[in-house]
Amino acid sequence: MEIRNPRTGKFDFSIQPVDANGVRSRTISLRASQPGWMAKGIEQRVRVLQQWHTLIEDYSTDLLESLIDDTGRKTESEKELNYVLRAIDSWCEIAKKILREPESLSTSIPVLKLQNHYEPFPLVGVISGWCFPFAHLMKEIIPALLAGSAVIAKPSCVTPRFVRTLNHTIHRTRGLREVLSLVEGTDDILEPLCSNADFVCYNGTAAEARQVSDIAHKLFKPSSIQHGLKNTVIVTETADLENASSAILLGGFWNAGQSSSSIERVYVHRNVYHLFLSRLVGKANLIRLAYPTTESGQIGPIIAEPQINIINGQLWEALENGAKLLTGIGQCEKWEGGYYCRPTIITNVKPSMKILNEETLAPILPVMSYQDTEEICEWVNGITQAHSGAIFSKTANEAIALGDKLSIPYLSINDIALEEVLQVGQHPQMTPETLEFEGTFSNYKKFFRKKTFIINTHKPFGTGWIKS
Missing domain, CATH: 3.40.605.10 (Aldehyde Dehydrogenase; Chain A, domain 1)
Known part of the structure; x- marks a missing residue:
């Protein structure tokens, strides 16, 4: 073989x-x-x-x-x-x-x-x-x-x-x-x-x-x-946007998004939505492809060849139906036989789109705004369930109050993928x-x-x- x-x-x-x-x-x-x-x-x-x-x-x-x-x-x-x-x-x-x-x-x-x-x-x-x-x-x-x-x-x-x-x-x-x-x-x-x-x-x-x-x-x-499925992050109105944008960028783009703990959906309170987006886009534009060498940047190639069509299909469907591309080129690109996906941030994403419902495994972050707790809980609980997620807010109590209303089993507060950090080998002092x-x-x-x-x-x- x-x-x-x-x-x-x-x-x-x-x-x-x-x-x-x-x-x-x-x-x-x-x-x-x-x-x-x-x-x-x-x-x-x-x-x-x-x-x-x-x-x-x-x-x-x-x-x-x-x-x-x-x-x-x-x-x-x-x-x-x-x-x-x-x-x-x-x-x-x-x-x-x-x-x-x-x-x-x-x-x-x-x-x-x-x-x-x-x-x-x-x-x-x-x-x-x-x-x-x-x-x-x-x-x-x-x-x-x-x-x-x-x-x-x-x-x-x-x-x-x-x-x-x-x-x-x-x-x-x-x-x-x-x-x-x-x-x-x-x-x-x-x-x-x-x-x-x-x-x-x-x-x-x-x-x-x-x-x-x-x-x-x-x-x-x-x-x-x-x-993993569609791991989700919520950024509340009180969150530290600088810290949240850095953590979410790592959570979405680490290993070119090819991880069961990767962030694949981001919801931001509408009062801080544009401030958050400006930070996220600015940082994403600093990330480079790991090409022509593995030391050239942070984003490596798409590992599994069948995933390329899945990624392109999800992006094309979203863009054809009104999604807006803020970074990236809207598809995987080929360099010397390898396929790479540039760090991609998209907005105007609709709940019915595949990119919100099916596993992507790519450095792509769909970012949406929400109005209040009831709306975000309805959206998150109403589509494909996530194994884990994160909430960024000023206090842990505020985040926990929101998290109690979500059907997500593992929720990190003011960071991403903490359930991975707590696994044996990541924290030897357990x-x-x-x-x-x-x-x-x-x-x-x-x-x-x-x-x-x-x-x-x-x-x-x-x-x-x-x-x-």
Whole structure:
């Protein structure tokens, strides 16, 4: 299978896709090794992953070069590699401290006690997207291995170059290759991978997430599906416009907008709308394409070729129906085989337009004005739901009062994508006491099956039912 280079447009790399039989063969081997891996205990599993960490560091130059070739961008690839190394360290510390002993709980009936035992899913299937191919893959692999599961993982076939080097590190880590297998292939192996796994994880684009979710649902497989959709920002009348415009620019244009946490809709109170726009446009005009080299600017190429038609289609539909272009040229442009989208800000966008309802994954910010709380809540809640968003206002209380009326599960206040900052690896100082609040505990706990024992500490309830 030939793989396209996003900077040159050339098909300069190839992989040998694994078929369904290959997937089944690997899962049989992984299942056979998993009981021994679990029996090692958490301390020994941590030592194995720490050795892996050392080898990833040793191969970091090769991994970075492969990631740059895969995605066409440098700064984001450097941060992605650093994220993975920090994540291994952080998860190793966290895994040693949580779910070590059964949970003992009281009930509303004094004589009944609960005891929860946790055992890892024997085999976890991980499927990752192409936006951050290494980070999204390892974000699931690391905690699953520490939990005691074996893992079969499918990296995106759009960005597979780093896999060869990563496999070298796996094979050189004693005790790891028996419980971790990376399979390269097309979407044809999604169903066999899901059907042979006990738990399925996906992290990436909304379109691929739907595909994996549908397969897992059809097979009655428990799953964890993470994606972005149309992440939304609201700028209130009291917001610090200078800080808000800088944060939103980063949230919309980082990695050329190709992230599940990218901002794709911006709503600004009408009393500060034009002041905000002037700041946003001025800053956007300072951003450059990372062409002809990766150091030439901040905006790298569009990674996945099918995304180019999606981006152009959404822009053309919006402009043909009255949207106004403030920055950018209204379409992707081709430079030496690679396609780039200049930082784009558009206004006069209507709720029915695809650019407001369908995932774009490009450095494009539609900016709209709103009149009051009722209007903005109706607009945001009435179209495609977002996984996360942000509110900028003078006080946190003001932002929270507005956020309580929105159907968005994660809302950052006076910044963007703080849910990403709180993930393991981004904030190594996290403590076990704060894990449950921050969502990290559940990201580890999801790899375990819970078995509940209900203990009667008194006489059975049936005592005395039969009279002698």
